[in-house]
Amino acid sequence: MTAPEVLHAPSASAHAPVSDAALQGAASAALHIDKLHAWYGESHVLHGVNLHVQPGETVCLLGRNGAGRTTTLRAIMGLTSARTGSIRVFGYEVIGVPRHRVAPLGVGYCPEERGIFASLSAHENFLLPPELKTGFSGLSEDEIYALFPNLRERAKSPGTRLSGGEQQMLAVARILRTGARLLLLDEISEGLAPVIVQALGRAMNALKNKGFSILLVEQNFRFSANLADRFYVMEGGQIVLEIARADLEKNRATLKGLLGI
Known part of the structure; x- marks a missing residue:
């Protein structure tokens, strides 16, 4: 994938020194946050x-x-007031990069608020995001x-005449035609009927x-x-636990304490 011209590796002064192994891991990951x-x-x-997040994970x-x-x-x-640290998307550092340059790296963001336009049909809503030159x-x-x-x-129904589940499907579907290969999905199952969740x-x-x-x-x-x-558990703005799916059962008591499940 060819990076947009504005995307350069950060200077040595931008971040604390990191090991060669860490840099290789960041370069090979779809997403690497440090x-x-x-x-x-x-x-x-x-x-x-x-x-x-590794490719395909x-x-x-x-x-x-x-x-x-x-x-x-x-x-x-890039939608917070300020950030420090490192966020690498397919190997490219995005801290300090203008927010409109993030999606062209191959990122599709589906926020909790679906953003379906009532004045447009479902198909017109679907076609809204442009196809991006992401390399994918x-x-x-x-x-x-x-x-x-x-x-x-x-397809011809007004966007807000769709059920909540159909609107959620539409919100996910429209980022798939852009060339995104890293999907950031926020609470896509919230409040939906079991058949839609399935x-x-x-x-x-x-x-x-x-x-x-x-x-x-x-x-x-x-x-x-x-x-x-894999699963990460957050508490107080920090990652407090990382678990592989195979280890869920033996960590159930810990998860119950952290999440109340």
Whole structure:
């Protein structure tokens, strides 16, 4: 993938020295966050977050409300007041890069508020995001509609006439045609009927099989437990626990204490 001209490796003074192994790991990861601090105005929200997502991996960020999960996604996109530390997307440092340069690296962000336009049809909402020169091929309309068949059926319906589940499908679907290969998904199962949650789960697994990397913020543990390869738990703006899916059961007591599940 060719990087936009504005993206350069940070100077030695921009960050503390790191080892060659750490740099190699950051370069090979779809997402590599190191010692990330973030603020909203005077409020210091993230306190040294470290996490990574490998190509083709699904990672879930768990935590109670206010733990800093959504802020982590927003910090990746440059939507916080200030950031320090390191955020590398497919090897490119984005701290200090203008926010409009992040998506062209291959990042698709689906925030909790879906942003569906009432004055546009479902299909027009779907076509809104431009195809970006990310170095990756976006999914075709047919491929996306195969993932979300409800959207083909409701293509001419006004965006806000769709059910909550269909609107969530639309919010995810429209970033898939842009060329994004790293998906940042914030609470996509929240408040949805079980049948819709299951459909979203099938779509997430299909995207993983197609090579997408996914960072999923969730409170629905049952939903994420069947999707993610690894889990990070946040508390007070920090990562307090990292668990592989194979180790979930033996860490259930710890998770219950941290999450109340």
